Amino acid sequence: MTGTDFSEWLRGRSDERLRALVAARPELVTPVPAHIDGLAARACSPSAIGRALDRLDRFSLAVLETLALRPGPADRETLRSLLRRAVPADRGGRAVGPALDAALDLLTTRALVYGTEDALLPAPGVAEALEPPAALGPPAAEVFRHHPPERLDVLLRDIDPAYEGGGRTDGERPDGGRPARERLAALLADTATVARLVGEVSPQARAALDELVWGPASGRLPNARREVDAANAPVAPSSN
Numbered sequence: 001m002t003g004t005d006f007s008e009w010l011r012g013r014s015d016e017r018l019r020a021l022v023a024a025r026p027e028l029v030t031p032v033p034a035h036i037d038g039l040a041a042r043a044c045s046p047s048a049i050g051r052a053l054d055r056l057d058r059f060s061l062a063v064l065e066t067l068a069l070r071p072g073p074a075d076r077e078t079l080r081s082l083l084r085r086a087v088p089a090d091r092g093g094r095a096v097g098p099a100l101d102a103a104l105d106l107l108t109t110r111a112l113v114y115g116t117e118d119a120l121l122p123a124p125g126v127a128e129a130l131e132p133p134a135a136l137g138p139p140a141a142e143v144f145r146h147h148p149p150e151r152l153d154v155l156l157r158d159i160d161p162a163y164e165g166g167g168r169t170d171g172e173r174p175d176g177g178r179p180a181r182e183r184l185a186a187l188l189a190d191t192a193t194v195a196r197l198v199g200e201v202s203p204q205a206r207a208a209l210d211e212l213v214w215g216p217a218s219g220r221l222p223n224a225r226r227e228v229d230a231a232n233a234p235v236a237p238s239s240n
Contacts, residue, residue: 006124007040009114017109024110025052043111044125052110053129060103064112068127069136073119076104140185152180159187159197 013021022029027048033039042048053061066082067074083096104120107113115121122130137143144152156163163183178186187193198209 006044006114007037010040010043010111011036020109021111024055027051044123046125046129049112049123049125049129052112055110056106056112059099060106063100063103064107064122064126065130067113067120068122068130071139073115073121075118075120076100079104079120140188141181144181144184147181149180152184156180156184156187159184159193
């Protein structure tokens with residue numbers, strides 16, 4: 001969906017919903033916009049979004065970040081499933097459903113989320129204002145966007161034993177499959193693959209990962225783009 005879609009969605013809101021929007025975000029009507037398109041543009045401006053984000057409670061912000069991290073629209077049930085996985089049952093996981101309903105009502109009322117019940121999206125400009133959402137880095141596909149095909153081949157051979165290699169300048173597999181970058185991103189999105197990779201790292205690397213888990217979930221490493229593969233990576237000495 002685009003900014004035009006957002007304007008159309010806003011135009012379809014009832015008078016009551018529009019009154020609730022400007023009551024929650026009074027800066028949108030100072031001065032009063034001449035038309036709905038003007039209101040939509042103002043609602044999506046970085047300064048207006050920043051003010052709206054500052055007013056959110058922690059859970060509503062988490063819902064918005066979850067939605068922003070997805071590559072496309074999500075329905076309510078998908079969001080509920082994702083949030084339940086993140087909140088243990090003994091810490092309120094069973095109550096995620098009602099809390100999510102309340103959060104989505106608040107977010108749509110404030111025009112930070114829009115769309116239909118089965119295709120919810122963050123409003124234009126929200127994902128950029130949240131960057132990086134949940135203090136995470138960019139998606140894997142973005143991280144590897146500028147890696148040459150030869151480097152992607154090395155990474156794929158290290159991560160996926162079934163990968164046959166490519167070597168083509170367009171970064172695609174010789175069998176006509178997905179581009180190497182997309183294949184790599186899919187592998188890193190697979191929990192079993194990530195668990196296997198984490199299990200193979202040295203204790204020092206695992207300690208670094210544990211630090212990142214508790215935040216911030218990003219860091220800096222000198223010469224991080226140096227070429228290292230499984231065949232020549234340094235191995236920590238055994239404690240035995």
